[in-house]
Amino acid sequence: RFFSVSVEGRTGLFYQLCPVICDYKSMIYIGRMIRSYIENGIEYCISPYSAYVDKENKYISSNNFKLDINYWDKIFNQNMDVAYIKDNQIKDGIAARSIFVMDDLQQRVLEHFCESKNVSPLVVLMSGIASYFKGALGKSSFYIGAAVDKRENEYCIGVFENIIPVAVNAEGNIDFSDLTSNVEKSYSEALLHSDIAYIDLFEKLYEEYKQEALYDIVVSYSTLNDKDANCLLYMEQAENIHINLIKCENKYHLVYDYKKNVFSAEEIGFLNSHILLLICNGIENSDTPVSELEMISQEEYDLLHHFNDTTAEYPRDKTVVEFFEEKVRQTPDNIAVLSGNSKLTYIQFNEKVNVLAHRLRAFDIKPDEFVALIADRSVEMLVGIFGIIKAGGAYVPIDPKFPAERISFMLSDCAPKAVVVFTEENIELPDNIPVIDLSTPGILDGRSDNPEHINKPDDLIYCIYTSGTTGRPKGVMNRHQGIMNLMHWMQSEYPLKENEVVLQKTTYVFDMSVSELFRWFIAGAGIALLKRDAEKEPVEIAEEIEKYGVAVSYFVPSMLSVFMDMPEKSIEKIKGLKYILTSGEALNVDLVKKFYNRMRSVGSNVRIGNNYGPTEASVYSTFYNPEPDFNLSYVPIGKPLFNMKVYILNGLKLCGVGVIGELCIAGD
Numbered sequence: 001r002f003f004s005v006s007v008e009g010r011t012g013l014f015y016q017l018c019p020v021i022c023d024y025k026s027m028i029y030i031g032r033m034i035r036s037y038i039e040n041g042i043e044y045c046i047s048p049y050s051a052y053v054d055k056e057n058k059y060i061s062s063n064n065f066k067l068d069i070n071y072w073d074k075i076f077n078q079n080m081d082v083a084y085i086k087d088n089q090i091k092d093g094i095a096a097r098s099i100f101v102m103d104d105l106q107q108r109v110l111e112h113f114c115e116s117k118n119v120s121p122l123v124v125l126m127s128g129i130a131s132y133f134k135g136a137l138g139k140s141s142f143y144i145g146a147a148v149d150k151r152e153n154e155y156c157i158g159v160f161e162n163i164i165p166v167a168v169n170a171e172g173n174i175d176f177s178d179l180t181s182n183v184e185k186s187y188s189e190a191l192l193h194s195d196i197a198y199i200d201l202f203e204k205l206y207e208e209y210k211q212e213a214l215y216d217i218v219v220s221y222s223t224l225n226d227k228d229a230n231c232l233l234y235m236e237q238a239e240n241i242h243i244n245l246i247k248c249e250n251k252y253h254l255v256y257d258y259k260k261n262v263f264s265a266e267e268i269g270f271l272n273s274h275i276l277l278l279i280c281n282g283i284e285n286s287d288t289p290v291s292e293l294e295m296i297s298q299e300e301y302d303l304l305h306h307f308n309d310t311t312a313e314y315p316r317d318k319t320v321v322e323f324f325e326e327k328v329r330q331t332p333d334n335i336a337v338l339s340g341n342s343k344l345t346y347i348q349f350n351e352k353v354n355v356l357a358h359r360l361r362a363f364d365i366k367p368d369e370f371v372a373l374i375a376d377r378s379v380e381m382l383v384g385i386f387g388i389i390k391a392g393g394a395y396v397p398i399d400p401k402f403p404a405e406r407i408s409f410m411l412s413d414c415a416p417k418a419v420v421v422f423t424e425e426n427i428e429l430p431d432n433i434p435v436i437d438l439s440t441p442g443i444l445d446g447r448s449d450n451p452e453h454i455n456k457p458d459d460l461i462y463c464i465y466t467s468g469t470t471g472r473p474k475g476v477m478n479r480h481q482g483i484m485n486l487m488h489w490m491q492s493e494y495p496l497k498e499n500e501v502v503l504q505k506t507t508y509v510f511d512m513s514v515s516e517l518f519r520w521f522i523a524g525a526g527i528a529l530l531k532r533d534a535e536k537e538p539v540e541i542a543e544e545i546e547k548y549g550v551a552v553s554y555f556v557p558s559m560l561s562v563f564m565d566m567p568e569k570s571i572e573k574i575k576g577l578k579y580i581l582t583s584g585e586a587l588n589v590d591l592v593k594k595f596y597n598r599m600r601s602v603g604s605n606v607r608i609g610n611n612y613g614p615t616e617a618s619v620y621s622t623f624y625n626p627e628p629d630f631n632l633s634y635v636p637i638g639k640p641l642f643n644m645k646v647y648i649l650n651g652l653k654l655c656g657v658g659v660i661g662e663l664c665i666a667g668d
Helices: 024-040 049-060 065-074 104-117 121-137 175-191 198-209 266-282 298-307 320-330 346-361 379-390 405-414 480-493 512-523 538-548 557-563 569-574 590-600
Strands: 002-007 008-014 091-101 141-149 161-169 217-224 241-249 251-259 335-339 340-345 370-375 395-398 416-423 436-439 460-465 475-480 501-504 527-531 550-555 580-581 609-611 622-624 644-648 663-666
Touching: 002 241, 008 340, 049 065, 049 251, 065 175, 091 241, 091 266, 104 121, 104 251, 104 609, 121 141, 121 161, 121 175, 121 217, 121 241, 121 266, 141 175, 161 175, 161 198, 175 266, 175 379, 241 340, 251 266, 266 298, 320 346, 320 480, 320 512, 335 346, 335 379, 340 346, 346 379, 346 416, 346 436, 370 379, 370 405, 379 395, 379 416, 379 527, 395 405, 460 480, 475 480, 501 538, 512 527, 512 550, 512 590, 538 550, 538 557, 538 644, 557 569, 557 580, 569 590
Parallel strands: 141 217, 217 241, 335 527, 370 395, 370 416, 395 460, 416 436, 501 527, 501 550, 550 580, 580 609
Antiparallel strands: 002 008, 091 251, 141 161, 241 251, 335 340, 460 475, 609 622, 644 663
């Protein structure tokens, strides 16, 4: 299709051809012929494509074809990796284009290196990409696709471009110069066997090796003038990233075509920056292994500084106990705890907690010493937690339904000064550990004033044991200061008002329960205890949310998915929620969309939050709040909480944007 467009007195000719019958150089030659005819009236005699087809048919039946097949068999038998820039399931996508121009310094470094090594700019570009695969993805052997033009006559229109896989070996501590030599050798060998069509290679690859792809990046090199550059082929669909290095009017341009439903323009910009930095740094630091080359730009350093600028004030000189007692003084008559049909005000709850704390003090509990708690979800469980930390110790939650062997191991491992119990289960406990059974009549009657404070903010507040699925359970300890920081961040990000309610439904042996157990009183709000054994019953949870007027509830995504499958009448019961916060598992896009569709259908304005963090880092470290118009292909873990810093490292080296590494967390 050909059509013209006029803008402000200038007219442009646009033409659209199917990529099955026309490659990018054909587009350029068509443009040249049209310009020559318009400007000079010159007509060109176009060679028939049939001559090329005849030549290809003869090649397929020749001995050269067999030799090429044997060569590629040897290459494929090397079992190299497919180095994907980003994992995705989208094979084809809508194409987008980003264009970058090398600065003068980068161009001078490139041209001097090409001249001294007697290599082409395309080989250096492939070496930069290989350095990225080595340093950013940890790959040592892989393929890079290289576009080869097989036309013999430029005035022949059709598809002459062939893509050959260049096998790159970047094993060991190879430097950029040696890597470039490897790439040059591999590329030169591949060119000698490039007559075979890629479709034939692909069929062989799939039939014999059951592999669907070889590379994620294809490169090409062109020398064009300004007018030719206006005729560059623009693809509507993209299979991978195509980088066309173009020398135009003595400047190098890098044209990236990519799937815009997989990559953003910003991500492609950072990728280009990484590759160019690796080329320049590799050339200038000839003795440095490519895996150790710096690839982070100043823009990324600035971005990281802004990303980790999380400093925020909170009462870091106070413990959780001191802060709770302040709230008791400020809101003594507010409802603190709801369970079944019973309610406790702040002052009533505090008095029960104080009685237990004084009883525990009789066992000479000191800071950083443990007290085990074996309790069913109940008011007594909550009294047990607060009583232990008011006594100065750290609570160790143990599920009464744990196997006896696991309970015995945890008690032996943490060596508690005492055990607080409230359960219907029959638990056998060692004779040498003092036990307080909260089901004993009158056990919470007694001295009810606040015990003397003996803790500092850096004392332990709890020790929660991991599930032990990968071995023996391990106790993870956290301090008052970390929980204070968490509480104040949560109140800032998901604010509660006085008399609003948090639902406590997570089994207290999981760290997600910590945000339920301690965040409510920061606002003078209340905590409602879900009835026992209802945490896996969506309809019952919905009834409790409605009953208590719950504002905040926490879910692992798998349970939230089940929750969102409830009947309409149950969804109606939870429309008063302000926040549903998820953690513990990856939150996926489909669930976010289902959540907002269902909740908006009943007129709810509830928001969803994705909280992430290892248990060791005071429950959560990062957060991301998807909005109703959320349209990313994945749900990020977001940015750091107050006073937390997050880095992606490869060893001790910072990784750039989009580069795979280990997540490292620092802060309060």
